[in-house]
Amino acid sequence: MRKGVLLLAIVLLIFPLVSGELLVSQPKTIYNLGDEFSVTLTLLSPTDASDFLSAAFVCDGAEREIYKAPFALKAQEQRTIPLTAPLSSFFIGSLSGDCYLRAAYNGESAQSQHFLLTSEVTVQLSFVSGTLVDPGATLSINGSALKKNGAPLLGVVEVSLPELNLSSQTLFNESFSAAFTLPAQTRSGAYLVSIRAYDRDAKNVVLNQGSTSSLVRVSQIPTSVSIALGTPRLTPGNAQSYTVLVTDQAGDSLVLDANVTLVNAQGTVLDSRLVRSGATQVFQSERLSAPGQWTFTTIAADLTSTRSFVVEEVSNATYSFFNGTLSIHNEGNIPYNKQVTITIGSVQEVKQLF
DSSP, X not given: OHHHHHHHXXXXXXXXXXXXXXXXXXXXXXXXXXXXXXXXEEEEESSOEEEEEEEEXXXXXXXXXXXXXXXXXXXXXXXXXXXXXXXXXXXXXXXXXXXXXXXXXXXXXXXXXXXXXXXXXXXXXXXXTTEEEOTTSEEEEEXXXXXXXXXXXXXXXEEEEGGGTEEEEEEXXXXXXXXXXXXXXXXXXXXXXXXXXXXXXXXXXXXXXXXXXXXXEEOOOEEEEEEEESOSEEOTTSEEEEEEEEEETTSOEEOOEEEEEEEOTTSOEEEEEEEETTSEEEXXXXXXXXXXXXXXXXXXXXXEEEEEEEEOOOOOEEEEEETTEEEEXXXXXXXXXXXXXXXXXXXXXXXXXX
């Protein structure tokens, strides 16, 4: 037994185990497309060696060789090789996801720790979703874009309000801004704001990109008030209907409180009330209402409007005969200036009434 152990020791001393080393330095944990990937490969061989050193990216099961070069080593020689590769489509094709670097030389292989290779960009806006903007005002949009690796994105930002056919495209470095003047007739409501930020490589291929969206609300501004009448000419004793109409910047109806005053032809205020726009109101005239032009005046949201109509002249009279006396009563709203023919028996007489 002792002779066997001694013989094994002698063999190991005379013929040492041949084993080389291939080491890979550790990369960063996150890379964006377009970044520079850099590690060092260390070769150590106990004997003379000559072979190709190869390196490849392996990402989610897909593989692409990025390096291959011959190296000859003397026994016990150590060689350090810096490996640098741009993470562009030319070098890595369409690789992305969970990746690692695998290297091989003279029968030895090694791999790096896993890292994330991504095109992700985070876009953030500085204004709160639902920001209220008046029609005709300027909407300012500010934000920033960072790559997944934490570095600022240097590229292009596209900002658009598709429903209003507004868009802009500008170069930026991390922070960006865009401004739009909203059309004065922009309808009130919520509008989508879309932002897309990206960069390109030397071949104009998009590398990294990110997007976000938000909402901006356009306020409803009263811009016009008017009065709709039931009739342009009113017979005394009948009712006049009217409706206060308030519209906004886009011509859409608004429901607001409105003050309405009615003045007759003599300038006397006959009615004054608070009404809701859009609701029909009724004014009942008297039988003896003064003829001429009557005017409604309404005030709503600091807007004023007037609308006039004509109270017609009515000439009418009633007759009564009692105890030998003929009585004539004016039933109209103007003096009854007419001739009256009175016949008693065979006697006929014409009278002018004043």
